[in-house]
Amino acid sequence: MPGPLPHLPPDGTLLVLRGSSGSGKSTIARAVHRHFDHGRSALIAQDNIRRTVLREPDTPGAFTIELIELIATTCLPHRQLVIVEGILDADRYGPMLETLTTRARRALFYAWDLTFEQTLTRHAQRPQATEFGETEMRSWYHGWQPLPFVTETRIDHTWTQNATIDRILDDLHEPEHQDQPASS
DSSP: OOOOOTTOOSSOEEEEEEOOTTSSHHHHHHHHHHHSOTTSEEEEEHHIIIIIIIOOOOOTTOHHHHHHHHHHHHHTTTOSEEEEEEOOOHHHHHHHHHHHHHHSSEEEEEEEOOOHHHHHHHHTTSGGGGTOOHHHHHHHOOOOOOOTTSOOEEEOTTOOHHHHHHHHHHHHHSOGGGGOOOOO
């Protein structure tokens, strides 16, 4: 795994990790966040905002969307890296994510593309497996949902946790021109 990234400039980089529940994106987000010294990154987890802070359902127009945008927009000028992580359904969260890309110096997007069965198998290994099961997972599952305004790195079942973390950290080292939004 690459070492710390002391050379990142102080004007915000946006890192978005999207995918179905149980795909592994939260684990990856926490690992990338821990890689940085305190005060060098902010982790904005959709589940934390929606389920813990607001205790609201994930519905179109939910306040969660606005609050994630507000937190990220506030953090971008003050942090080197702002990580936004969650299911982040393309229809509901896409416009907000597109706005955030315009407010960041650079933006990196990664999306998990797993079958429902693969997410269910991964979910069985998590502590949350006792909190909710197949029925809830099925209602949250959206499959592959590419965003039209950016190219996302597609993470499938063959990617290990370490390989995914290494790829993200390597991509953060890449020159800025590699990360410009492009149509897919």
